[in-house]
Amino acid sequence: MCGIVGYIGERCAAPILINGLKKLEYRGYDSAGVAVFDNGALKVVKCKGRLKCLEEKVANETLEGKVGIGHTRWATHGEPNDVNSHPHISNSGKIAVVHNGIIENYIKLKEFLQSKGYNFESDTDTEVVAHLVDYNYKGDLKEAVMSTISELEGSYALGVICSDCPDMFLAARKDSPLIVGLGRGENFIASDIPAILEHTRDIYILEDKEIAVLDKDNVKVFNIYGTEVKKEVFHVNWDVAAAEKSGYKHFMMKEMCEEPKVLKDTISPRIKDGKIVLDSINIEPEYLENINRIHIVACGTAYHAGVVGKYLIEKLARIPVEVDVASEFRYRDPLLSDKDLVIIISQSGETIDTLFALRESKRKGARVLSIVNVVGSSIARESDEVLYTWAGPEIAVASTKAYNTQLAVLYLIACDFAKKRGTIDDEQLERIIEQLKEMPSVVDKVLQNKEAIQKFSSEHYNAKSIFFIGRGLDYALSMEGSLKLKEISYIHSEAYAGGELKHGTIALIEKGTLVVCPMTQDDLLEKMISNIREVKARGAVVLAITQEKNKEVEKVADVVIKIPDVDPLVAPIAAITSMQLFAYYMAVQKGCDVDKPRNLAKSVTVE
Numbered sequence: 001m002c003g004i005v006g007y008i009g010e011r012c013a014a015p016i017l018i019n020g021l022k023k024l025e026y027r028g029y030d031s032a033g034v035a036v037f038d039n040g041a042l043k044v045v046k047c048k049g050r051l052k053c054l055e056e057k058v059a060n061e062t063l064e065g066k067v068g069i070g071h072t073r074w075a076t077h078g079e080p081n082d083v084n085s086h087p088h089i090s091n092s093g094k095i096a097v098v099h100n101g102i103i104e105n106y107i108k109l110k111e112f113l114q115s116k117g118y119n120f121e122s123d124t125d126t127e128v129v130a131h132l133v134d135y136n137y138k139g140d141l142k143e144a145v146m147s148t149i150s151e152l153e154g155s156y157a158l159g160v161i162c163s164d165c166p167d168m169f170l171a172a173r174k175d176s177p178l179i180v181g182l183g184r185g186e187n188f189i190a191s192d193i194p195a196i197l198e199h200t201r202d203i204y205i206l207e208d209k210e211i212a213v214l215d216k217d218n219v220k221v222f223n224i225y226g227t228e229v230k231k232e233v234f235h236v237n238w239d240v241a242a243a244e245k246s247g248y249k250h251f252m253m254k255e256m257c258e259e260p261k262v263l264k265d266t267i268s269p270r271i272k273d274g275k276i277v278l279d280s281i282n283i284e285p286e287y288l289e290n291i292n293r294i295h296i297v298a299c300g301t302a303y304h305a306g307v308v309g310k311y312l313i314e315k316l317a318r319i320p321v322e323v324d325v326a327s328e329f330r331y332r333d334p335l336l337s338d339k340d341l342v343i344i345i346s347q348s349g350e351t352i353d354t355l356f357a358l359r360e361s362k363r364k365g366a367r368v369l370s371i372v373n374v375v376g377s378s379i380a381r382e383s384d385e386v387l388y389t390w391a392g393p394e395i396a397v398a399s400t401k402a403y404n405t406q407l408a409v410l411y412l413i414a415c416d417f418a419k420k421r422g423t424i425d426d427e428q429l430e431r432i433i434e435q436l437k438e439m440p441s442v443v444d445k446v447l448q449n450k451e452a453i454q455k456f457s458s459e460h461y462n463a464k465s466i467f468f469i470g471r472g473l474d475y476a477l478s479m480e481g482s483l484k485l486k487e488i489s490y491i492h493s494e495a496y497a498g499g500e501l502k503h504g505t506i507a508l509i510e511k512g513t514l515v516v517c518p519m520t521q522d523d524l525l526e527k528m529i530s531n532i533r534e535v536k537a538r539g540a541v542v543l544a545i546t547q548e549k550n551k552e553v554e555k556v557a558d559v560v561i562k563i564p565d566v567d568p569l570v571a572p573i574a575a576i577t578s579m580q581l582f583a584y585y586m587a588v589q590k591g592c593d594v595d596k597p598r599n600l601a602k603s604v605t606v607e
């Protein structure tokens with residue numbers, strides 16, 4: 001969602017802001033703008049469209065100021081157009097504001113400000129913040145921002161500059177991410193680390209309702225009561241290349257190709273002397289003995305990983321598991337107690353519905369274990385325990401490597417819980433551990449087979465609608481395969497349990513309809529073969545994904561993509577890579593913007 005960058009220092013702010021915003025493009029946006037304090041006044045340049053348009057507009061201005069804020073907007077209130085783009089400026093021309101989040105009480109505030117004579121130009125909720133800071137400003141910008149945020153309901157990450165204070169600017173946040181970058185003789189704010197990584201690796205992570213006051217040499221952080229807070233410096237240890245394309249055409253391809261490495265990084269440190277060791281968490285056997293239920297809560301791809309997690313935990317550890325979409329869970333008054341464990345899954349660690357589901361769970365006394373990729377993110381910080389997926393920065397909107405590593409962590413959790421509960425024998429556990437260790441090289445082999453998938457895609461990219469069917473773990477995979485395809489190729493797609501299709505949806509199968517069938521589960525193979533016969537009898541073209549050994553699949557499917565012979569239990573980690581590649585090549589063939597699909601944002605920080 002929206003991206004924020006702010007700069008104060010000795011250098012010209014505008015290019016630094018625009019370069020920073022480029023690094024946040026992955027978040028999704030439809031307009032962009034900057035405000036720079038220049039020759040005694042605030043100058044705002046903004047426009048609908050890509051950053052290229054903003055760059056061209058900025059090139060026609062003389063923007064030499066050394067203090068500024070920039071923004072990429074993902075429209076929520078008001079269509080994407082020049083006027084609704086950020087920054088928003090107060091009627092007095094004194095205050096400029098950029099905002100990520102939603103001000104829920106903006107109508108009430110707008111009416112109040114209108115009654116005080118303020119004129120509104122845009123349809124946005126953000127404009128109230130600019131006018132409210134202006135209204136509250138009595139010569140002290142920090143006081144004005146503090147009063148303003150105490151009146152705001154909803155979520156916000158804010159950057160605020162004021163023409164009366166050319167040597168400082170302010171930032172504040174609640175429920176939307178914002179970091180402060182600490183440089184030498186210059187300081188920054190940003191929605192995410194890549195925006196400032198070329199300038200500094202030392203950051204402060206702002207907590208809810210904290211306000212940062214930045215000048216070029218100092219950053220002071222205050223709580224909502226105005227008391228200064230001592231912040232710890234967080235040192236970013238991943239390198240700039242991790243957030244660059246490094247010669248790949250798309251981040252998505254680069255990230256799929258990184259899967260063997262990140263699987264190794266996620267699995268290897270947690271297997272010591274043939275045993276699973278999750279030493280960053282402390283879930284005791286006694287707790288697991290008395291546990292009532294596990295709830296897995298997440299959104300999108302992370303939710304689909306959760307569906308796999310349910311199969312694994314129930315099968316291996318014999319604990320009942322419910323899987324919920326976070327936006328439903330948080331509003332359905334879930335039954336939770338201190339005997340419930342909530343497993344939260346999130347790549348970004350900032351998805352607002354998932355974050356609020358976490359808070360709801362804690363409020364009701366449940367213990368929260370999160371599986372998170374971004375170190376130091378809100379979800380990681382607020383959970384009782386965290387297991388990181390060591391996937392590194394994931395820039396493409398379509399999640400790939402993060403999903404594989406989420407699965408890896410869920411296998412580790414399921415095995416760990418099973419061992420502690422005595423529901424798995426040593427031999428079975430050893431076999432799964434051995435297979436998990438093999439996964440990086442198995443996925444590498446799947447990636448080497450990408451030409452076959454590319455060829456199939458080049459023959460079918462004009463498909464109007466594609467169905468994914470699977471049984472058991474393959475049904476969970478089908479959901480993710482289908483989501484991946486629709487989000488980047490815009491082809492309509494649905495995922496069904498193999499046995500469910502004939503209860504209605506098979507009516508949509510006609511001559512030439514493409515049906516994708518992951519078939520990795522030995523005990524369900526015959527059933528799936530019957531399901532394939534059913535759709536083929538109605539004219540479907542079938543692409544199957546299965547282990548080398550399953551020769552009988554070749555007799556029914558039109559095309560078979562082979563994955564190495566792995567145990568059915570761990571097969572999802574490998575099979576999903578084929579499905580990610582399929583979605584990728586379909587989207588590329590169609591000429592879609594693979595890394596920045598329309599209407600989507602990488603990190604969904606509004607409800």
Ligand code: AGP
Nearest residue numbers: 300301302346347348351398399
């Ligand atoms: C993934 O391809 C999606 N773009 C999306 O569904 C994503 O998984 C979802 O928004 C959850 O994000 P999170 O993992 O950062 O919480």
